[in-house]
Amino acid sequence: MNVIMExxxxxxxxxxxxxxxxxxxxxxxxxxxxxxxxECGCCASSCPNKAIEY
Ligand code: SF4
Ligand code: SF4
Known part of the structure; x- marks a missing residue:
């Protein structure tokens, strides 16, 4: 599960x-x-702010 954080x-x-x-x-x-x-994880690894928890 991915979560976009504050x-x-x-x-x-x-x-x-x-x-x-x-x-x-x-x-x-x-x-x-x-x-x-x-749930491929691409978003989490691309986020420059590490704002997506994967
Ligand atoms: S890039 Fe992120 S939101 Fe899109 S499918 Fe992959 S894990 Fe899900
Ligand atoms: S890539 Fe940018 S818009 Fe997406 S979660 Fe990270 S900071 Fe937010």
């Missing part, structure tokens, strides 16, 4: 790397749709 700076890098567009930025918050996520 230290997210909304740089949106993770949105670009997700192969299934599971990450969205809405209402000022980046979040992962767990029903779509494949």
């Amino acid at each position: 230290k997210c700076k909304r740089c949106l890098v993770c949105i670009g790397v997700c192969p299934v567009q599971a990450i969205s930025d809405k209402d000022g918050k980046v979040s992962i749709d767990k029903s779509v996520c494949l």
